[in-house]
Amino acid sequence: MSDLDIVILAAGIGKRMRSSLPKVLHKLAGKPLLRHVLDTAQKLVPRKIYVVYGHGGEQVQTEINDDHLLWVKQEPQLGTGHALLQVLPCLEKSGKTLVLLGDVPLIQENSLTTLIASSSTNNFALLTVTLANPFGYGRVIRENGTHRISAIVEEKDANEVQRKINEINTGIMVLPNAYLHDCLPKLNNHNAQGEYYLTDIIKLAASSGIKIETTQPHYEWEVSGINSKVQLAQLERAAQAFQAQQLLEAGVTLMDPSRIDIRGNLLCGNNVEIDVNCIFEGTVTLEDSVKINANCIIRDTIVKSGTTVLPFSVIDNAEIGRNCHIGPYARIRPGTRLDDNVHIGNFVEIKNSYIAMDSKANHLSYIGDAIVGKKVNIGAGTITCNYDGAHKHQTIIEDNVFVGSDTQLIAPVKVAKGSTIGAGSTITRDTPEEQLTLSRAKQISISGWKRPSKTKI
Numbered sequence: 489m490s491d492l493d494i495v496i497l498a499a500g501i502g503k504r505m506r507s508s509l510p511k512v513l514h515k516l517a518g519k520p521l522l523r524h525v526l527d528t529a530q531k532l533v534p535r536k537i538y539v540v541y542g543h544g545g546e547q548v549q550t551e552i553n554d555d556h557l558l559w560v561k562q563e564p565q566l567g568t569g570h571a572l573l574q575v576l577p578c579l580e581k582s583g584k585t586l587v588l589l590g591d592v593p594l595i596q597e598n599s600l601t602t603l604i605a606s607s608s609t610n611n612f613a614l615l616t617v618t619l620a621n622p623f624g625y626g627r628v629i630r631e632n633g634t635h636r637i638s639a640i641v642e643e644k645d646a647n648e649v650q651r652k653i654n655e656i657n658t659g660i661m662v663l664p665n666a667y668l669h670d671c672l673p674k675l676n677n678h679n680a681q682g683e684y685y686l687t688d689i690i691k692l693a694a695s696s697g698i699k700i701e702t703t704q705p706h707y708e709w710e711v712s713g714i715n716s717k718v719q720l721a722q723l724e725r726a727a728q729a730f731q732a733q734q735l736l737e738a739g740v741t742l743m744d745p746s747r748i749d750i751r752g753n754l755l756c757g758n759n760v761e762i763d764v765n766c767i768f769e770g771t772v773t774l775e776d777s778v779k780i781n782a783n784c785i786i787r788d789t790i791v792k793s794g795t796t797v798l799p800f801s802v803i804d805n806a807e808i809g810r811n812c813h814i815g816p817y818a819r820i821r822p823g824t825r826l827d828d829n830v831h832i833g834n835f836v837e838i839k840n841s842y843i844a845m846d847s848k849a850n851h852l853s854y855i856g857d858a859i860v861g862k863k864v865n866i867g868a869g870t871i872t873c874n875y876d877g878a879h880k881h882q883t884i885i886e887d888n889v890f891v892g893s894d895t896q897l898i899a900p901v902k903v904a905k906g907s908t909i910g911a912g913s914t915i916t917r918d919t920p921e922e923q924l925t926l927s928r929a930k931q932i933s934i935s936g937w938k939r940p941s942k943t944k945i
Contacts, residue, residue: 491583492534492604493665497571498522498590499542499562504716510544512590513551514720517727518751518769521714522552524593530556531597532604534586538578540571567683568659569675576672579665584609587686589659592713594727599705600660607662611699612690615660617711618704625656626687628702637700640687644680657687658711667693735762743782757793770805781815789820792828806838809845827862844887857899858883867893867911874899892926 502511512522519527522539529537541548542562549559558578562571572587579585584607588595599615607613614637616628627650629639640657641650671692675684693700705711709726712719731754732745740756742748747764754768757776766780770788774780778791781799791797791808798815805822808814813831820832823840830843833850841858849855851868857880858872870891872883881899885891889903892911897903902918909915910926919925 490533490535491609492532493536493538493579493583493585494529494532494534494588495538495540495572495575495585496522496525496529496588496590497540497568497659498525498548499540499545499565499571500591501543501565502591502715505720506717510548511714513544513548514714515751516593516714516720516724517731520551521593522548522590525588525590525595526552526554526557528595528597528600529586529588532586532600535580535583536578538575539590540574567677567681568686569672569684569688572668572686573672573675573684576668579668581666581669582609583665584662585665585668586662587660589713591715592659592711594712594723594730595660595710596706599703599710603660603703604662606701606703607664609664609666611701612664612667612693613662613701613703614690615658615711616655616702616704617658617708618654619656619708620654622651622654622656627651627653628655628657629653630655636694637690637702638694639691642679642681642685642687658705659686659713660711661686663689667698752788763799775810784815855883857881858885860885861887861889861905863887864889864891866891867895869894870897871895872897872899886921 498512500511505511505514513520516524536558538558538560540560540562542565545561560574562574586604603613603615624643626640626642627646628637629641629650630636631638671689675688677684679685690700709723712723714720714723728749731750732742732748735756736742736745738756739758741761743763748762749767752768752770755773757774759777760774761779763780763782765783767785772786773790775791775793777794779796781797783799784797784801786803788805789803792810794811795808796813801815801818803820806820806824809826809828809830811829812826817834818832819837821839824838825842827843827845829846831848831850832838835852836849837854839856841855843860844862846862847860847864849866853866853870854872856872857874864885873896874880874883883897883899884902886903886905888906890908892909894912895909896914898916901915904919904921906922907919908924910924912928913926
């Protein structure tokens with residue numbers, strides 16, 4: 489069993505976000521900041537995960553909704569040392585604790601694995617980073633000659649010499665539980681902020697001769713914290729650039745890596761091509777040789793091999809078969825499943841329907857709550873009238889049906905195998921197999937009729 493506990497500090501109010509939403513619930517790449525940290529923490533398979541909450545705590549718990557977490561309230565919020573002190577009664581005295589920050593969402597698993605490996609139950613491990621502009625961060629103070637860490641000094645408490653130091657504390661650290669039980673109660677708030685700094689525990693450890701190891705993250709942006717909407721936007725771009733880089737390295741063709749947004753998980757097979765300004769939300773799978781053209785939005789969907797999605801199409805919670813042809817300007821709504829070699833054309837909307845292989849709806853149609861068989865042709869302007877004002881009803885279109893343009897199918901109704909529906913028909917009853925069915929009023933022409941014209945004033 490793991491001897492690692494993880495504590496995520498997520499109690500901050502986030503005043504500079506200028507929002508009623510708790511800071512850790514603001515979204516980055518489609519997920520709340522805290523959810524990013526939790527997903528990474530869970531990959532480490534710790535003994536327990538504690539989340540210290542404060543501002544908007546009930547809302548945070550409701551949004552995250554994870555029964556495996558242990559929630560610890562910090563009220564009032566008196567600093568990071570005070571936050572960890574709230575967890576202390578729950579922590580075992582054996583093992584070690586990894587401290588993460590709820591507003592530092594992009595820390596990577598491999599950087600944490602390296603940090604944890606450098607720690608033990610007898611020494612500390614700090615994640616530090618060297619910045620060209622360290623303003624605002626706590627500086628890592630090392631002894632001359634030995635290079636040993638002696639303290640971390642916050643920006644407001646640092647002198648001019650210390651402020652020139654470029655190595656900063658990220659706030660992410662691994663600490664022995666036994667030492668936490670001994671030293672956390674000894675922290676004081678004698679500083680410019682009047683807070684209990686967790687970093688003061690480093691000075692206590694150094695003065696006691698405890699060894700303090702350091703590692704650095706693979707990327708600087710991994711340890712970037714978010715305190716404002718500006719920083720959130722900047723980190724969003726970093727997250728998207730990193731995901732685009734991973735796709736390119738995996739062999740995906742991106743027409744412009746700077747113009748793709750992945751707000752969840754995008755899984756791609758071989759020879760996938762993605763044009764500009766596409767948005768992927770939730771979990772999306774693109775199998776081999778899928779081509780997504782410009783300006784498409786795809787959410788929680790599987791697109792099977794060989795399918796092409798043309799520009800400005802929206803696919804939501806659907807399953808698209810092999811070698812399908814979707815769009816342009818198609819809308820595939822939740823509950824839709826398309827079999828292989830289905831064509832859905834411009835301004836066609838499909839909702840909660842199954843369409844079997846080799847069927848087509850190429851223009852200006854609405855298909856809702858329907859089962860469509862094989863080799864069906866649905867003409868332009870066809871509508872399944874599935875809603876009676878209170879309930880939804882199903883339309884069944886069997887194999888080899890031809891539906892003429894501008895047809896209304898009044899559900900519940902079945903169009904039998906091999907039927908042909910004449911253009912402009914309103915079908916209210918089941919049709920017989922292999923016959924032409926149509927319903928039209930008698931066409932008449934009225935002599936002497938004049939088109940109305942506007943009267944000049």
